[in-house]
Amino acid sequence: MSNFPDFFRYGYRVKKELGSNRAGGRVTYLAVDLTTLQPVVIKQFQFAKSTSRWVDYDAYDREIEVLRKLDHPGIPSYLNSFHTADGFCMVQEYKNALSLSVSGNYSPDEIKQIAISVLEILVYLQSRTPPIIHRDIKPDNVLVDEYLNVYLIDFGFARIGDGEVGISSVVKGTLGFMPPEQLFNRQLTEASDLYGLGITLICSITNTRSDEIGNLIDISYQISFKHLVPNLSRQWINWLTKMVEPKTKARFPNAAAALRAIPNTSICSPEILFSQPKIEFISTRLGEKLTQTVKINNLAPETHLEGVWEIAPHPHDPQIQGCHSWISLQPTTFQDNHSECQITVDTSRLIAGKTYVRQILLHTNASPEIYSLDVQVQTAPITTKIQKLPYGLLTLLFLFALVVTWLFTMILNVVESGSLAIGGFGASTGAAIGLEIAAWILTTAGAPTGATAGAIAGVALGFLTLAMVWSGVVATPEASASTGVVIGLVSGIMAGVSTGTVAEDLVNKRVSQAFAVGVSLLATAAGSSFGLGFTVGFLHPFVMQVVSGTSLALIAMLLYFPLKQIRSITAHRKSERWLIKP
Numbered sequence: 001m002s003n004f005p006d007f008f009r010y011g012y013r014v015k016k017e018l019g020s021n022r023a024g025g026r027v028t029y030l031a032v033d034l035t036t037l038q039p040v041v042i043k044q045f046q047f048a049k050s051t052s053r054w055v056d057y058d059a060y061d062r063e064i065e066v067l068r069k070l071d072h073p074g075i076p077s078y079l080n081s082f083h084t085a086d087g088f089c090m091v092q093e094y095k096n097a098l099s100l101s102v103s104g105n106y107s108p109d110e111i112k113q114i115a116i117s118v119l120e121i122l123v124y125l126q127s128r129t130p131p132i133i134h135r136d137i138k139p140d141n142v143l144v145d146e147y148l149n150v151y152l153i154d155f156g157f158a159r160i161g162d163g164e165v166g167i168s169s170v171v172k173g174t175l176g177f178m179p180p181e182q183l184f185n186r187q188l189t190e191a192s193d194l195y196g197l198g199i200t201l202i203c204s205i206t207n208t209r210s211d212e213i214g215n216l217i218d219i220s221y222q223i224s225f226k227h228l229v230p231n232l233s234r235q236w237i238n239w240l241t242k243m244v245e246p247k248t249k250a251r252f253p254n255a256a257a258a259l260r261a262i263p264n265t266s267i268c269s270p271e272i273l274f275s276q277p278k279i280e281f282i283s284t285r286l287g288e289k290l291t292q293t294v295k296i297n298n299l300a301p302e303t304h305l306e307g308v309w310e311i312a313p314h315p316h317d318p319q320i321q322g323c324h325s326w327i328s329l330q331p332t333t334f335q336d337n338h339s340e341c342q343i344t345v346d347t348s349r350l351i352a353g354k355t356y357v358r359q360i361l362l363h364t365n366a367s368p369e370i371y372s373l374d375v376q377v378q379t380a381p382i383t384t385k386i387q388k389l390p391y392g393l394l395t396l397l398f399l400f401a402l403v404v405t406w407l408f409t410m411i412l413n414v415v416e417s418g419s420l421a422i423g424g425f426g427a428s429t430g431a432a433i434g435l436e437i438a439a440w441i442l443t444t445a446g447a448p449t450g451a452t453a454g455a456i457a458g459v460a461l462g463f464l465t466l467a468m469v470w471s472g473v474v475a476t477p478e479a480s481a482s483t484g485v486v487i488g489l490v491s492g493i494m495a496g497v498s499t500g501t502v503a504e505d506l507v508n509k510r511v512s513q514a515f516a517v518g519v520s521l522l523a524t525a526a527g528s529s530f531g532l533g534f535t536v537g538f539l540h541p542f543v544m545q546v547v548s549g550t551s552l553a554l555i556a557m558l559l560y561f562p563l564k565q566i567r568s569i570t571a572h573r574k575s576e577r578w579l580i581k582p
Contacts (some may be wrong), residue, residue, distance in 0.1 A: 002519060004016075004017070005029075005084070005086065007031065007032070007042065007084070007089070010041060010082045010084075010089070011033060011035055012031040012032065012033060012034060012040065013031055013032050013034060014029045014030070014031045014042070015030045015031060015032060015039075016029070016030050017029055017030075018030050020043065023044055025046040025087070026041075026043065026044070026045055026046070027044045027046065028041060028042070028043050028044075028382060029041070029043075029044065031040045031091075033079075033091075033306055038094075039094040039096075040079060040092065040093065040094050040413070041076065041091070041093070041094045042089050042090070042091055042092075042482050043060065043090045043092065044084075044086070044088070044089045045060050045087045045088045045089075046086050046087040050127050060088060060090055060156060060157060062156060062157070063090065063154070063155045063156045063158065064078060064090055064563065065157040065160070066132060066158045066160060067092070067155060067502065068517040069128070070124075070125075070128075070132075070238060072121060072124050073149075073152075073400075074117060074118075074120065074121040074124075074149075074150055074152055075093050075121060075151065075152055076093040076094070076095050076151055076153060077092065077093040078090070078091075078092055078093075079091040079092055088403055092389035095143055095145065095149075095151045096145055097143035097144055097145035097146075097149065097151055098143065098144065098145075099139060099140050099141070099142060099143055099144075099210075100114070100140075100142045100143075100203070100204055100233060101138075101139035101140045101203075101210050101326060102146060102151075103144055104325075105163075105206045105240075106144075106204060107267050107302060107303055108267035108268040108303070109266060109267070109302050110148060111201065111204050111205060111267055112262075112266065113148055114142070114148070114150055114201075114204070114269050115197070115201055115262065116259065116262060117148075117149075117325050117395065118137070118150055118152060118197055118200075119197070119255050119258055119259040119262070120132070121150070121152045122152075122193055122194075122197070122255035123254075123255045123256050123259060125255075126190045126193075126254055126255050126256070130160055130192060132155075132159070132160055133158065133159045133188055133189075133190065133192055133193055134152065134155065134157070134158050134193050134196075135157040135159055135182060135188070135193070135196075136154055136156070136157040136158075136177075136196070137152070137156060137193055137196030137200060138177040138196060138198050138199070138200055138210060139203050139204070139210050139225035140154075140210065141153050141154045142200060146193065161437070170332060172409075175214065176199060176210075176217060177195075177196045177197035177199050177200065177210075178195070178196065179191075179192050179196070179215065179246075180221050180246050181248055189248055189253075190253065190254035190255065191248050191251040191252060191254065192248070193245050193255070194251050194252055194258055195243065195244055195245075195251065197243065198223075198243030198244035199213060199223070199244055199245075201240060201505070202216070202223060202225050202244070202575045203348040205225075205229055205232065205240075205267065206221075206225055206229055207230040208225075208228070209274065214446065216228075217305055220246065221246035222246065222496065223241070223244045224245065225240075229268075230367065231268050231269050231271060231300065231365075231367060232267060232268060232269060232367070233263065233265055233267060233268060233303075233365060233367065234266075234269070234365070234367065234369060234518075235263035235265055235365070236263050238266045239258075239262060239263055241263060242261075244257065247312065253400055265303070265304065265365060266300075266302055266303040266304065267305065268302070268303055269300065269302055269365060269366045269367040270298040270300050270303045270304070270305040270337070270365065270366040271298060271299040271366065271566065272296060272297070272298065272299075272305070272362075272364065272366050272371060273296070273297045273298075273299050274294060274295070274296060274371075274373065275294055275295035275296075275297075276294060276366045277359075277373070278374045278375075278376065279292055279294060279343055279345075279373060279374070279375045279376070280372065280376045280377075280378075281345050281375070281376065281378065282378045283347045283377070283378060283379050283380040284380055284436035285380050286347070286348075286352055286380050286382070287347060287348035288347050288348075288378075288380065289344060289345070289346050289348075290344070290345050290346070290347070291342055291343065291344045291345075291376075292342075292343050293340050293341070293342050293343070294340070294341050294343060294373065295338075295339070295340050296338075296339045296340070296341070296362070297337065297338055298337035298338070298366075299406050303337075304333070304335070304337065305334075305335075305336065305337050305339070305364060305365065305366065306331050306335045306364060306365045307334055307339070307362050307364040307365075308362070308363045308364075309331075309332045309333070309341055309360060309362055309363075309375060310332075310333065310360070310361045310362075310363065311324045311327050311358065311359075311360050311361070312358065312359040312361050312372070312541065313358065314358055315505045316580055316581045316582070317358075317580060318580070325349060325580065326345060326346045326347075326348075326349050326350065326359070326580065327343065327346075327358060327375065328343075328344045328346075329342070329343060329344075330342045330344070330362065337523055343360065343375065344468065345375070345377050347377065347379050347380070347578050349579055350377065350379045350579060350580055350582075351379065351579050351580070351581065351582065352379050352380060352381055353378050353379060353380070353381040353382060354378075354582045355376065355377070355378050355379075355472055355582060356376070356377040356378075356379070356580075356582045357374060357375070357376050357377075357582075358374075358375045358377075359372050359374055359375065360372070360373050382568065389519070389558065391558070407427070413441070429553055430524070460464065484511035515557070515560075517555070519557045519558070520578050523554060525546075525550040525554075529546040529547045529550045529551070530547060533547055569579075
């Protein structure tokens with residue numbers, strides 16, 4: 001046998017109990033209208049309950065008075081009322097929906113839609129003449145169905161026009177959801193219901209139960225909820241904070257104003273992920289422009305990321321209106337959950353061989369509002385374009401020429417027994433021929449630069465031999481000259497091949513052909529002059545001239561690149577007075 005009351009004679013059959021406050025004598029049932037077969041809600045006020053009072057009955061009477069005048073899809077309609085032996089019953093339209101206090105787990109966009117729907121209902125109530133103030137907005141009194149349709153129920157404490165607030169109705173509201181002016185029985189305004197709605201939304205966003213809302217309210221009635229939702233967007237934080245301001249004048253004046261001010265963004269703020277935590281540029285040549293791309297992704301679903309890029313000011317960077325002196329960003333603004341920004345640095349205004357660190361800032365609608373990325377730029381050193389000579393290889397060529405000249409000069413001196421002048425003439429002739437043979441060998445071996453060096457040396461030595469004959473410095477007895485030719489031929493071939501090989505290697509190291517031939521010939525000539533000096537003596541007038549001439553010319557060529565580097569560095573350092581410091 002059912003324990004539900006029998007309302008058959010009134011045209012209703014009870015199916016189940018929806019809720020109750022038996023201490024106050026109030027029970028709510030789901031029933032069926034036997035005429036229309038439609039589900040209805042029956043609210044019963046039981047007179048026989050010892051703790052119930054007539055002021056509780058007044059709440060039903062007030063609700064009927066209010067509901068009779070209302071026609072809105074978000075407010076269940078008043079249908080009927082009747083008296084029974086146990087009390088008074090009010091019949092209301094049934095909505096298959098759950099209250100916010102039991103449903104929960106709504107997405108950010110769904111909570112936003114719930115807020116808009118309740119505000120639209122309040123706009124309707126406040127547009128009535130006189131306006132209606134609900135006075136008991138809380139999660140239990142906001143229903144949401146599976147299609148996200150929102151309904152506002154329980155108008156038992158509603159005030160029509162300028163009616164006063166009775167203390168009995170105040171204490172029956174849920175503490176924490178009543179604005180301070182209602183709690184202290186002061187004049188209510190259209191902003192009063194906004195407080196209850198703001199607290200209700202905070203409960204949904206923070207997953208706070210209705211009976212725990214007091215934990216978020218301090219002694220000055222300020223609501224502290226930001227720490228519970230760190231990803232809540234700042235627009236919604238500001239809007240909710242204004243909704244629950246303790247002072248009436250600090251809130252929105254009415255529901256219409258609150259609805260107009262509702263943020264058009266998602267409740268949750270975007271969550272930013274950068275493709276890299278730091279941007280590093282390494283320049284390989286002076287004045288180079290470098291570009292990198294940083295990607296920004298929004299990881300928070302149902303949110304929309306917006307951002308503005310900015311280069312943080314630096315005391316060493318000149319202030320130029322509208323742009324940065326050496327860093328550029330493209331684009332500077334975006335409205336997309338997946339975006340890219342190209343960062344370009346111009347090193348032409350930066351000091352060579354230095355490290356620069358700057359910051360770029362991203363202002364967003366996320367939390368935190370400002371993100372920073374370090375940009376590190378390593379500029380190219382000045383010496384990157386200076387050519388270096390293989391001094392070790394040239395030293396070996398010098399020593400080889402010295403040893404060969406000294407050795408064959410000693411042999412020639414012994415063989416000719418004092419006829420060094422005549423034998424030297426023959427050796428010079430043979431050496432000239434040997435150098436030309438060496439040039440032919442190098443050409444055949446595919447070393448054109450080396451062949452050029454050998455040929456030039458042979459021609460030069462040939463002219464030197466002719467000069468010796470024409471000047472009458474030596475006579476040319478056949479025996480002595482022929483011995484010198486043989487010795488000179490062998491030494492010429494060896495010196496020519498070694499000189500040409502070094503010249504070819506220098507060209508392969510990207511030294512110019514003219515410089516490679518010149519420095520190789522001078523290294524060989526200087527080595528040969530020193531070898532001759534060790535045999536004949538450095539005080540010999542001819543030897544002194546040859547040693548001095550070849551040595552000074554070789555030193556000049558060896559110092560060419562270092563001196564060029566010093567001049568380049570000096571010139572660049574002077575120009576750096578006008579460049580930007582790190």
